[in-house]
Amino acid sequence: xxxxxxxxxxxxxxxxxxxxxxxxxxxxxxxxxxxxxxxxxxxxxxxxxxxxxxxxxxxxxxxxxxxxxxxxxxxxxxxxxxxxxxxxxxxxxxxxxxxxxxxxxxxxxxxxxxxxxxxxxxxxxxxxxxxxxxxxxxxxxxxxxxxxxxxxxxxxxxxxxxxxxxxxxxxxxxxxxxxxxxxxxxxxxxxxxxxxxxxxxxxxxxxxxxxxxxxxxxxxxxxxxxxxxxxxxxxxxxxxxxxxxxxxxxxxxxxxxxxxxxxxxxxxxxxxxxxxxxxxxxxxxxxxxxxxxxxxxxxxxxxxxxxxxxxxxxxxxxxxxxxxxxxxxxxxxx
Amino acid sequence: xxxxxxxxxxxxxxxxxxxxxxxxxxxxxxxxxxxxxxxxxxxxxxxxxxxxxxxxxxxxxxxxxxxxxxxxxxxxxxxxxxxxxxxxxxxxxxxxxxxxxxxxxxxxxxxxxxxxxxxxxxxxxxxxxxxxxxxxxxxxxxxxxxxxxxxxxxxxxxxxxxxxxxxxxxxxxxxxxxxxxxxxxxxxxxxxxxxxxxxxxxxxxxxxxxxxxxxxxxxxxxxxxxxxxxxxxxxxxxxxxxxxxxxxxxxxxxxxxxxxxxxxxxxxxxxxxxxxxxxxxxxxxxxxxxxxxxxxxxxxxxxxxxxxxxxxxxxxxxxxxxxxxxxxxxxxxxxxxxxxxxxxxxxxxxxxxxxxxxxxxxxxxxxxxxxxxxxxxxxxxxxxxxxxxxxxxxxxxxxxxxxxxxxxxxxxxxxxxxxxxxxxxxxxxxxxxxxxxxxxxxxxxxxxxxxxxxxxxxxxxxxxxxxxxxxxxxxxxxxxxxxxxxxxxxxxxxxxxxxxxxxxxxxxxxxxxxxxxxxxxxxxxxxxxxxxxxxxxxxxxxxxxxxxxxx
Numbered sequence: 057x058x059x060x061x062x063x064x065x066x067x068x069x070x071x072x073x074x075x076x077x078x079x080x081x082x083x084x085x086x087x088x089x090x091x092x093x094x095x096x097x098x099x100x101x102x103x104x105x106x107x108x109x110x111x112x113x114x115x116x117x118x119x120x121x122x123x124x125x126x127x128x129x130x131x132x133x134x135x136x137x138x139x140x141x142x143x144x145x146x147x148x149x150x151x152x153x154x155x156x157x158x159x160x161x162x163x164x165x166x167x168x169x170x171x172x173x174x175x176x177x178x179x180x181x182x183x184x185x186x187x188x189x190x191x192x193x194x195x196x197x198x199x200x201x202x203x204x205x206x207x208x209x210x211x212x213x214x215x216x217x218x219x220x221x222x223x224x225x226x227x228x229x230x231x232x233x234x235x236x237x238x239x240x241x242x243x244x245x246x247x248x249x250x251x252x253x254x255x256x257x258x259x260x261x262x263x264x265x266x267x268x269x270x271x272x273x274x275x276x277x278x279x280x281x282x283x284x285x286x287x288x289x290x291x292x293x294x295x296x297x298x299x300x301x302x303x304x305x306x307x308x309x310x311x312x313x314x315x316x317x318x319x320x321x322x323x324x325x326x327x328x329x330x331x332x333x334x335x336x337x338x339x340x341x342x343x344x345x346x347x348x349x350x351x352x353x354x355x356x357x358x359x360x361x362x363x364x365x366x367x368x369x370x371x372x373x374x375x376x377x378x379x380x381x382x383x384x385x386x387x388x389x390x
Numbered sequence: 391x392x393x394x395x396x397x398x399x400x401x402x403x404x405x406x407x408x409x410x411x412x413x414x415x416x417x418x419x420x421x422x423x424x425x426x427x428x429x430x431x432x433x434x435x436x437x438x439x440x441x442x443x444x445x446x447x448x449x450x451x452x453x454x455x456x457x458x459x460x461x462x463x464x465x466x467x468x469x470x471x472x473x474x475x476x477x478x479x480x481x482x483x484x485x486x487x488x489x490x491x492x493x494x495x496x497x498x499x500x501x502x503x504x505x506x507x508x509x510x511x512x513x514x515x516x517x518x519x520x521x522x523x524x525x526x527x528x529x530x531x532x533x534x535x536x537x538x539x540x541x542x543x544x545x546x547x548x549x550x551x552x553x554x555x556x557x558x559x560x561x562x563x564x565x566x567x568x569x570x571x572x573x574x575x576x577x578x579x580x581x582x583x584x585x586x587x588x589x590x591x592x593x594x595x596x597x598x599x600x601x602x603x604x605x606x607x608x609x610x611x612x613x614x615x616x617x618x619x620x621x622x623x624x625x626x627x628x629x630x631x632x633x634x635x636x637x638x639x640x641x642x643x644x645x646x647x648x649x650x651x652x653x654x655x656x657x658x659x660x661x662x663x664x665x666x667x668x669x670x671x672x673x674x675x676x677x678x679x680x681x682x683x684x685x686x687x688x689x690x691x692x693x694x695x696x697x698x699x700x701x702x703x704x705x706x707x708x709x710x711x712x713x714x715x716x717x718x719x720x721x722x723x724x725x726x727x728x729x730x731x732x733x734x735x736x737x738x739x740x741x742x743x744x745x746x747x748x749x750x751x752x753x754x755x756x757x758x759x760x761x762x763x764x765x766x767x768x769x770x771x772x773x774x775x776x777x778x779x780x781x782x783x784x785x786x787x788x789x790x791x792x793x794x795x796x797x798x799x800x801x802x803x804x805x806x807x808x809x810x811x812x813x814x815x816x817x818x819x820x821x822x823x824x825x826x827x828x829x830x831x832x833x834x835x836x837x838x839x840x841x842x843x844x845x846x847x848x849x850x851x852x853x854x855x856x857x858x859x860x861x862x863x864x865x866x867x868x869x870x871x872x873x874x875x876x877x878x879x880x881x882x883x884x885x886x887x888x889x890x891x892x893x894x895x896x897x898x899x900x901x902x903x904x905x906x907x908x909x910x911x912x913x914x915x916x917x918x919x920x921x922x923x924x925x926x927x928x929x930x931x932x933x934x935x936x937x938x939x940x941x
Binding site for chain 2: 151152154162164169192197217264267268269
């Protein structure tokens with residue numbers, strides 16, 4: 057497999073790129089949903105994301121990427137006691153994956169061979185402390201969705217079957233992409249995504265030409281192209297690390313919290329999850345900008361992506377929920 | 391997509407030659423994704439020199455495709471045996487009966503193609519409007535429709551020639567191709583990428599080391615024609631002059647023998663103007679509002695499906711009398727536990743527990759029927775009949791996208807007639823619609839009655855009908871044909887009442903000069919969303935929509 061298309065070489069689609077960077081700065085924001093037409097670079101961006109993420113340190117051989125030896129689950133075999141740096145895992149959850157494959161199941165080899173009850177970890181275990189990517193998330197089978205909802209909520213995966221009782225941490229950033237024409241997403245799952253962005257093909261002819269040029273260079277002049285853009289990616293990665301540091305020192309004035317609350321109240325978004333996500337996203341954005349305090353402009357920038365999927369659906373509003381958020385932001389924050 | 395291909399017919403022999411050329415290009419550069427070959431199985435398709443490839447079938451299981459544990463050998467030997475999946479084999483892939491490919495498989499194949507580009511040939515035997523999933527057709531560069539190619543038309547495939555290692559393309563040419571793609575109304579950025587690859591492959595095929603303008607013309611013809619959503623009339627000025635001639639295939643379209651399709655395309659300007667006014671996903675919204683209304687048809691009358699259910703992966707479950715057990719899946723789930731259970735119970739033989747039981751599931755799917763009921767009377771509607779037609783065309787495109795059936799009823803003068811019984815043929819509907827004359831009185835009640843009749847018939851055949859009424863609501867012909875405005879209104883109300891009792895879904899689009907209160911009352915009676923089709927005044931639309939929602 058060749059190296060994926062570099063993240064920084066993606067032309068335009070700033071909102072999508074920003075949303076992914078924000079989750080890399082603060083994974084607690086809770087994932088990104090990318091909705092858009094075909095051929096707009098959704099999956100390209102997600103696959104490029106892996107190269108952008110700073111490595112994490114894990115216990116060697118641990119199936120759930122534990123950070124310390126104390127956290128290695130008791131059922132795990134082959135986990136060493138040294139720490140190694142590995143790239144942040146980005147795990148694909150393919151449509152049609154069986155429940156066993158997602159949650160993990162009985163280890164067939166050991167069950168048949170030794171008659172032992174052993175657990176073989178699934179995709180959720182591999183995605184712990186990393187990203188779980190679902191392409192065509194709106195086509196995902198209902199029973200897998202139920203399962204994900206539960207795990208995403210609790211951060212733990214529980215497998216209970218025939219005397220096999222396993223639990224392990226499964227904290228991951230959920231990234232979904234899909235084409236809204238193919239089907240709607242269940243509101244419960246929608247709510248689990250912290251940010252939501254809508255992508256469209258660029259309308260401007262010069263931008264389009266630039267997209268095609270870069271793609272052509274990637275296909276035909278691979279080495280030079282990767283050399284040029286991997287350097288850019290490294291720059292973004294360094295900036296993400298800096299932002300993680302800055303996030304801890306960032307000041308959140310009361311007025312900003314008040315702004316966030318007023319905004320969510322005016323929009324009538326359900327629950328408090330909107331406020332929390334908006335605040336986290338705005339803080340991550342301020343850190344990304346390397347500012348020292350959270351201001352109104354940060355909130356304005358990220359409000360659409362944090363709130364657009366939390367509004368009550370107005371089936372006949374033509375402009376779409378992004379524009380509605382924009383209007384209310386202009387009203388409330390001036 | 392085939393709908394547009396029908397609007398721009400290539401000559402028949404050309405379709406064959408294009409397919410041959412596409413296969414040669416794919417041999418040169420598998421990164422072109424593949425070929426969508428629409429043809430019934432037969433001598434013509436057999437004559438197509440398809441490459442040696444791994445053949446896939448839509449009903450294949452994951453184990454066969456992606457590999458996994460070979461359960462038979464594993465159980466026999468007591469040691470784990472992995473088997474390789476078909477996708478692990480190198481070389482091109484052929485997906486037979488691609489139109490039956492379920493979305494899960496399509497999505498996984500697409501993911502596979504994204505990870506490692508290889509040639510995929512979609513053999514599509516669909517009739518009319520069946521087609522492979524867009525997620526797959528999007529990822530293959532070429533399309534050829536051989537359904538009308540006769541054996542006589544076939545030309546032998548060209549062979550040999552020197553293939554150059556690389557071909558260069560200039561920046562101006564890249565810009566040209568991208569501009570043309572935009573002018574054809576192609577949103578996806580994959581199309582111009584494919585066209586550039588195709589142009590390079592063409593150049594290499596002819597032994598050149600650079601791409602010439604002729605290569606570009608041919609490449610764009612091969613990649614863009616079936617993807618285009620509009621006819622590139624005015625190529626933007628910044629494009630060089632030679633980008634101007636659209637691919638030769640398109641240029642011939644107007645004077646080709648299939649003359650009926652062309653006039654049906656309304657003026658693009660008009661269409662665009664209307665597109666701006668009609669919400670893109672009107673049908674989705676319709677569906678959403680319907681479900682919210684919670685007006686259940688009560689119990690009873692189990693909905694029959696007129697298609698067979700699509701089998702879904704079986705699922706762990708309880709046998710409750712309705713469910714059918716999936717024996718293979720159950721045994722599969724039980725197999726790994728056999729040794730453990732044997733040790734625990736000390737009993738030989740097969741150990742199947744309740745937790746192993748898998749039940750079969752099918753997805754039933756009732757087809758939806760959209761009954762367009764168009765007011766073609768001489769009142770105000772005539773002034774806006776063209777716009778109403780444009781609106782129906784847009785809704786048709788949406789209906790087509792979701793495989794709905796459509797029927798067309800028109801009312802004018804003294805009565806209503808069924809212009810088109812339920813069909814899935816887009817071309818036929820467009821033709822009838824274009825030929826729809828206007829003038830005469832407004833027998834609204836008769837129109838509603840006829841629509842309800844069509845709806846009732848469709849329901850008996852297992853479809854879910856929705857009536858889409860386009861009128862200005864100024865009824866002036868009563869049910870008995872007399873010109874009595876008051877009675878006409880009363881009749882229309884009672885027709886709507888009857889429709890509501892039957893529980894048919896409806897949608898009312900007001901085509902009048904200004905929103906009509908009578909029509910809004912009618913919409914209330916029908917419990918139907920009411921939407922005014924205003925000129926260019928979105929504020930009025932918004933207020934009309936608000937009013938409709940307030941009900």
